Amino acid sequence: MKQNKYIQEIEGSFLKKDLPTFHVGDTITIHTRIVEGEKERIQMFTGTVIARRGSGLSETVALYRVSYGAGMERVFLIHSPRVAKIEVTKSGKVRKAKLYHLRGTSGKASKVKEQIGGAAHHEETVTSETAAT
Secondary structure, eight states, rough: OOOOOHHHHHHHSOSSSOOOOOOOTEEEEEEEEETTTTTTEEEEEEEEEEEEEEOOOOEEEEEEETOOOOOOOEEEEEEEETEEEEEEEEEEEOSSOOOGGTTOOOGGOOOOOOOOSSSSGGGOOOOOOHHOO
16 A cells, blocks of 8 residues: 655654664664653664565564573664664674574574675666766
8 A cells, every 4th residue: 555645745854864784584673762851862772684574664674693502682673763763793694584493492493694705686887987888
């Protein structure tokens, strides 16, 4: 179902423009603003992207990591004002859109192969020179 164009315009003003491109299987670090009383600090959460869903303002990403022997999964709203910054640490080479099978695994079973060299995720950027030819 398509949204009303007025709603799209309003939502468009709240979308973040400086997001890096990342996909399922990548290891990313999300810097979150935490407010405790009157103090504000930034907390980082590093994990493997196991799911990405939604579009526009309601787009979410689910990260998974094993910390101190316990698996943690956390879902972030990408365009939330609480998210200060997103950094891509590693690009992963996967063949599935959702990596829910990583839940509950540890050691070598929870690893994702790294995408090495070349254009990650087979993306092509169209420049003005290639568009002109």
